[in-house]
Amino acid sequence: MQPKPLTMPIYMDNNATTAVDPRVLKAMEPYLAAEFGNASSASHAYGWQAASAVKKAREQVSSLLGCRAADVLWTSGATESNNLAILGVVRAYCKQKPHIITQATEHKAVIEVAEASQEWGSEVTVLPVDSEGLVRVEDVRKAIQPNTVLISIMMANNEVGTIQPVEEIAAICKEKGIIFHTDAAQAVGKCGLDCNSLRADMISLSGHKIYGPKGVGALIVRKLNRDFELKPILFGGEQENKLRPGTLNVPGIVGLGEACAIIKSDMKDECARLRHFQTRMLSAVQERFPTVKLNGPVQERLCNNLSFSIPDLHADEMALDMSGIAFSSGSACNSGNPKPSHVLQAMGVPDTLARSTLRFGMGRFTTEVEVEKVIDKLLKMLEKHIKN
Ligand SMILES: Cc1ncc(COP(=O)(O)O)c(C=O)c1O
Structure with a gap:
């Protein structure tokens, strides 16, 4: 010790x-005590209270990011969000040997997941960066193959703070019909992130990087831009549109929602x-x-x-x-x-x-x-x- x-x-x-912001803690407290219901319990008031708190949190996240409340999918943090974004696409497109492009300074929750996905039949290109940690947009364009289904480039790096040109990369993806995922765990609250200008299809966020609690995060899945397939990587429940089973972490979700509302103001x-x-x-x-x-x-x-x-x-x-x-x-x-x-x-x-x-x-x-x-x-x- x-x-x-x-x-x-x-x-x-x-x-x-x-640190957890005291305002976040205050918002969470009732859901750690009296309002302990399971958000999936549809037949009584405990469940309704929890479901309504989750709904409010979904609206707080979507209001900060400019997406629809229905696009917010709760996870246990950015690691899980990144896993779901990458492995969920590989599972969905496994018949066509899906090609994934990412870059060398991603968090290991992207790089190692992309590499591991090769065991399930994917092909992976990890692009180099320059001396400031920036990936070249032209390199991204050149790496695209006929079977490229997903490009995953982080918004901002956790070690050196480099902000990647994600809007330009998202525009290329849109032009080519490729799914674009960005790990925004470090960017939320520090970079303007508006889903209407950043045409990302999936965005990962994490509660504990934005003065919310640990063990909660979200994957924003925006099928409004482009209809793409995503399959679950966990099994055993129908929560979150059958994409992420498991009892919702209501206090954590309430905390993440409040953390987003504070960022907005x-x-x-x-x-x-x-x-x-x-x-x-x-x-x-x-x-x-x-x-x-x-x-x-x-x-x-x-x-x-x-x-x-x-x-x-x-x-x-x-x-x-x-x-x-x-x-x-x-x-x-x-x-x-x-x-x-x-x-x-x-x-x-x-x-x-x-x-x-x-x-x-x-x-x-x-x-x-x-x-x-x-x-x-x-x-x-x-x-x-x-x-x-
Ligand atoms: C860029 C980035 N992605 C992912 C993660 C993992 O997030 P979490 O701790 O929520 O799983 C981190 C945390 O260090 C991070 O900085």
């Missing part, structure tokens, strides 16, 4: 997970505040230490993320000097794993530099005072280790 620290460090890991101000912190921290580092490498683009990146690689310095040494700050030395899934991150590798960052990478993820509850403390600590650490 880890010893409990006397004071908790400043939280700078909001790309790994976010607060996102503009929140992003401006986070962008201000990001600019402040980036310029403080770059002015004094030009050899520190910013991973990912300056402009087309998430407003809350900074990923720095520091030459000739090991992440463990940095962690010691940065005590009191909760940041990540890669993606949360990769920390503790000595292998350098697949994202940085795909961007051509040498392994030694990839190992000395720090990721800061600011969030809704980050304060100006905290940002200044982190900058102070970071600059002191860099001063100690970098000989300019």
Whole structure:
């Protein structure tokens, strides 16, 4: 067991997970206690209460994203949403050896699923990215084959914050009649995501990246654009149009709905505040230490993320000097794993530099005072280790 620290460090890991917003918690509470009904119990008031809460949450998600409430399919998180989007299409089109295109910096919940789907008869192309983590739209176009059924490209990367040109890719898919899926787990709440301008057919989201609870997410399935087939990957119930069986996680769903409603009202101000912190921290580092490498683009990146690689310095040494700050030395899934991150590798960052990478993820509850403390600590650490 880890010893409990006397004071908790400043939280700078909001790309790994976010704290539950107190307003979300308040909305969820009744459904963890008195209103405990099963949303599928159609014959009594407990069930009706739960079903009506789920309906409201569906409307909150659809109102944020500009899709229909009926397009929202509840899952346990973005991992499951990505699995359903990819494997569900492979199952539906398995007779035609379906070809899938994705790219190298996707979350493992896309890359590994696409790779695994080859066992069920798919063919997979994983496109390279440039040094900023961007996939080239032309590469996507060139990779299309007569049997391409699905293109899955994330909206924004969890490690380096790169925002992909998904609108252009979605337009190509529309032109060619290919299903387009995007993993928007990191983008929701930080990038404008409107289903009417982004013609994506499927979008994955996750509760715990947007100040909602863990263990809940959604896959937006928009058959309005294009009628395509999707088959379930779990069996044993008729929930969610027979696409995702299992008793609905009512408190989690209510929390995800409320988290979306808050984003709808607060996102503009929140992003401006986070962008201000990001600019402040980036310029403080770059002015004094030009050899520190910013991973990912300056402009087309998430407003809350900074990923720095520091030459000739090991992440463990940095962690010691940065005590009191909760940041990540890669993606949360990769920390503790000595292998350098697949994202940085795909961007051509040498392994030694990839190992000395720090990721800061600011969030809704980050304060100006905290940002200044982190900058102070970071600059002191860099001063100690970098000989300019
Ligand atoms: C881009 C991206 N996709 C998928 C996931 C997985 O989401 P979840 O934890 O909801 O399964 C994450 C979480 O790290 C992520 O950042």
